Amino acid sequence: MSSGTYLEPADPTSHSAAERLQVAGLYSPSDAVLSVRDLNVRFNSENGVVHAVRGVDFDLMPGKTLGIVGESGSGKSVTSLAIMGLLPPTAEIAGSVRLLGKELLGLNDKAMCAYRGNDIAMVFQDPLSSLTPVFTVGAQITEALTIHNPTMSKQAKEARAVELLAMVGIPSPKDRLKAFPHEFSGGMRQRVMIAIAIANNPRVLIADEPTTALDVTIQAQVLEVLHTAQEETGAAVVMITHDLGVVAGIADDIMVMYAGRPVETGQVDDIYYDPRMPYTMGLLGAVPRVDVAEKTSLVPIEGIPPNLIYTPTGCSFAPRCPLVTDACRDGEPELLPAGGQPGHKAACIKSDALGSDADVLEIFSAPPVPVSRFDAIPRGERATVLELRDVRKHFPLTKGALLKRRIGTVKAVDGLSFDIREGECFSIVGESGSGKTTTLLEIMEFHKDQDGEVVIGGLSNKEATTGKARSAMRRELQMVFQDPTGALDPRFTVYEVLAEPLQNAGLDKQAIRKRIMELMKLVGLQPDHVNRFPNQFSGGQRQRVGIARALAVNPKLVVLDEPVSALDVSVQAGVINLLDQLRAELGLSYLMVAHDLSVVRHISNRVAVMYLGKIVEIGEVDRVFDNPRHPYTRALLSAIPVPDPQLERTRERIILQGDLPSPLDAPKGCNFATRCPVFAALPAAKQEKCLTLEPPLESVPASAAAQTLESGRVPPADQQFACFFPDGELAEDMLVVHETAEPHAP
């Protein structure tokens, strides 16, 4: 923080800040604040020694941001914990970690405490469990100050805590000091974590997947807070993530890790635009883009990362690399300069051949874009497989132990209508709490007492009163779940998992066996693996088993509940490609719920955006994503980071204020008014309309529709939204552009 805002002469923090300046003065500004050399971490496990981190080197310059990117198990978190000295004592750590020139490795726990939370601080992944539940937020922030400034007065600590909370954007910080962590939402807790981390103006701030557990809109807020924190403290940041989009806009340098080793390092633009290692290229190609309507398949990286118990004899990526030759298996390649730019290094013997003209789709032999037989038929002429008419699910909110009084209603789903045609993928997007999952559950419930009508394959829930009718519906519609590990019975072999729905359908043994073999081939698994248990498969393979189980009874519609969110990027691409291919080959329809809008854009034909139980915008996916009309859709789309550094730096971002409101506090008129960037900029007279009237879901305004009709050929656009002022100005303070904007006040 700047010294101007904090001028108490007796204050210990300003003293230590001055001290720090002196220490920094011993080094030229170009000198790194954090230097890691040949860092190696080994764990003893029951199966042998796991070599989790192998030879990590990097220098972190003051005020710069290093992004460490890799899949789970690549050693990125272990690296950060090793630097912080937070690994269990059983870990063997070798190498050198120098903070401001002082060696940290080999210091005991007590000696490390002088640095932890002072010169080097950390923000962890899961904000829900990272704060102590029994202490107030204020106490936890103050503790960080007390540890390193024992002489600081109580008032000064409280003042500083209030200042920190204000800096990370927590409203009425003074009162919130007394709040407990459970009274905060996930995003707010992560803000508190950041406040704790920057309490003592650290020189280095390590953020380990700080936004992975959060919604995209909240992710955008938290990244913004991290940006502010970095500006205020001038700290160098190590950002650890699996999401190439998150670091594209904020990192200066990138280190890609694979199997415990850095396999490519360089400046952010070099990594994104001129990758020289097949793994990096694959990772970049595996991520769908939210900002382009692509007509290509994703790059699948076959196989799984190696087991770190065995010492690799060649390139550890070789078993999954499409360009592998015998030379690759002959010793691990060194991290050598590649591409010509300073600092750009890659660990691949072929890096020189992989210029920017190399086609990643060709290298990884991405499958061709599958074409469904329904794609040629206009939507209106295809049969409807699912239709929802005004479906509602309201939960009463009650109070009292014996006599329950109704104090309110949670409108989890409030008047939903849409239909899905044959061969179509329809997706529902929105933040958590917007009612996506409840919608799926209502469809699966299929009971005549439901509020609203659900029609599946011509069968309405109002008519389906017998068990027979309902089981007929189950054959039309099947579901794939989010967590493939939890969705498969660990005591069932894959054969038993797949046989169960078929037995229910009344097939005989012979037919079941035949069908299971078909299914295994269909989802790209080896048929002779049917006798294995789920834990013998990787996450991606397990999800394929889940898909096979859903397809067993030949349904017309498959409901996908976050089908790839539990999978690593490289594995995710393979599953998405499979889903795409199955839709085309089998003429399936999908109803998908996902929070990752890039995945939605890639796979869907139509999309609905939900907010507090209502659809706020619905339509053809490219229309909605390229020309979003509802302010919420616009905010959602702008919040998604894109793996394109140049675009990401100049992109205008709408940062929504606060969290999804409690359904109890939902406004009378437009649900979104409390957070709406357009509403905030409206004159009071127009605001009145938003607050009192509920905007109906309507097609693109008459004038625009008339224009398209005049031009003749174009049919009316498939896009509807619920907003009175779609073209309204956005409130200035909710817009952020990093490259052009001046450093703004928190």
Added chain:
Amino acid sequence: MLRYLAKRGITYVFMIFLTTSAGYFLAVSSLKPALLEQERIPRPTPEQVANSMRLKGLDPDLSPWERYVEWLTGIVTRWDWGRSPNGAFVNAEFGDRVWISTRLFLASIILTLVIGVALGVYSAARQYKFQDRVITSYSYLAYIVPAPIAYFLVQLGAININETVGERIFFVTGISTPGMEQGWAQSLDMLAHYAVPTVAITLVGWGSYQIAQRQYLLDNVNADFVRTARAKGLTRNQAISRHALRVSFIPVAQSIAFTIPAIFAGGFFAEKIFAWPGVGSWSIDAISLQDVNAATATLAYGSVIFALGAILADFATTLVDPRVRVQ
């Protein structure tokens, strides 16, 4: 808070009434003090027995319902819990017994808690080290060995000490030596009587607390919030003692609140072995002596103590866990 207490209080009073009434019906229909009277020598005639019982309000000829109404009226109007077959008044007996039980258990409960929780923390901090293995093995042993045997062993130990020294330092049974003068000698005598049962009950009791506290603390030492605390600059042990300890104490606090009343009301082994005639032994004696009123009174006392324990557990939880709010 007061409203909450009042609400809980009313619920528990109602439940205590139900259990006590049910207990009375059970006792009145199965316990027949008149049978015991007939074993006296010279054997009284049935008329004599019935007469003597009627005088004590234990008329065997009335129906259970009539006796219940009579008994309940006595309690509600005069707070009179009736008489025993030997003529003693339950009210008078009761006060003495409760006081004896409280004196016997109070010190050992406090010691058990403090030692058990402290050892739990100590052993958790040294998981799988020598100290942890010794302490936890002892706790499991104390858990397995039946309490009476452990008490006898402690008594034997005390007797051994007395014999080695050649002087009677400890009393292994009884509350006090009768006919002691007031003052220093009496206090010393009380202490000599008090030491053996207290040590014995404590030695047996702390094991379960140690095991629970160790387990809950170990569940929390690797929690994310402990890591956060270390990242702030606390050493591992500081982070554990400041952050993990209180969280791990939440379930322990609740179990403590529930076990204390159980010991008060049900410590009849200790009372019998150390010859401290408290509530526990009284309740057993009452049943064997076919004493309807005394048996019901001890049952009522047990219910009241359990209700107090439940309220205490709620209190303890709200005290240590801010996530739990009283409505």
